[in-house]
Every structure is written in structure tokens, then in C-alpha cells.
Amino acid sequence: MSEVITAVYEKGVLRPLHPLNLREQQTVYLQVLPGEPVDEAAEAIQILVAAGLMTPPKKGTPPPNSVSEEERAKLAEILGKIPGKPLSEIIIEDRGEW
Template sequence: MSEIITAVYSNGVLHPQSHLSLEDGQTVRIQVLTEETASEAEQVIQSLVAALLVTPPPHRGDVEPVSEEAWRELTQRLEASGGKPLSEIIIEERGPM
């Protein structure tokens, strides 16, 4: 699971500004972007969208979470692929162009 949150750094500790869906003691990786860096990244994304080079990223509320059933089905399909890279599976499912 990947999640972008806002946190405040105080006395050597990051304090999340919203609830995190983590288990107690769970290890996570953190990439720190200051508000200035995040703003610069947003400007780059907006420029790429305006140039029609990328589609805009979905907003948090726009994307439905994957259901348990869909997750299981995808897991089974990936396991049945025999370790084939996901890119190859997608190309095969698309069929001839």
C-alpha cells in the first residue's frame, strides 16, 4: 500500500496530520518532500498535462479501492503466469494491434 500524507516535524519526530492505516511496529519507507518541493513537482506535472504528454493523476476520492475478490483474482492470474513479467502479461491480454 502506498499513501501520501502530510506530517509536521517537531523535536526530531514526524507527526502525521491524518490517521495512518498501519499496524503498530510496522516498518515503512518514507520519502520527505517539503511543501516547496511538492509544489515544484505539482508544477512539473501540470506542465506535462498541459502539453498532453501525460494524463492527470487521479484524485484520492476518484479511485475506488480494489475489492478483496478482485485482489484474489489478480493474485491467482499472476501466480499462474509462471513468473512472467507483468508487462508481458498485459501485452498478451491486449492481443494483436
């Protein structure tokens, strides 16, 4: 069983923030990750990193360049001319009746 557990280190002991489904005296292996999540999004990212599903950016990596409003409008105009149904309509049809 592999599970990500959030715990707080206090007075030399790791205290889980939620109850654990473990037997008494069960041995577990820990991986300590740097930093502490400040919100649910940060905690989700930390879980994805621990599971190997995401690689955090290296320190000092500049953020990606944002697209200007002009470029965004131009792209929206080009994509709006593509024939066929909008993606939103396809998704709604695929979901079916609620």
C-alpha cells in the first residue's frame, strides 16, 4: 500500500494530520519533501510530486512568457473560424442527460 500522508514534526515525533489505517508496530518508510504547503493547491502539487506524476520547476527558472491580449484575441479569431462544433458543445453532448 502506497499512500501520501501529511504530518507535522513536533517534539521529535511526526504527528499525522489525519487518522492512519496502520497496525500497531507496523514499519513504514518515509520520504521527507521540502517546504510546507500553504494551501490545498500546494498540497495537491506536493502529492503529485511525491507520486512521481509531476516535476516541480527548478529554482531560478523564469516563469513562461504570458500572451498579450492582442495575441490572445488574434488566436481566438483564428480558432473561431474552424468549422465544426465548439468543444463545449461536444463535451455537453458527450455527458448526456443529467
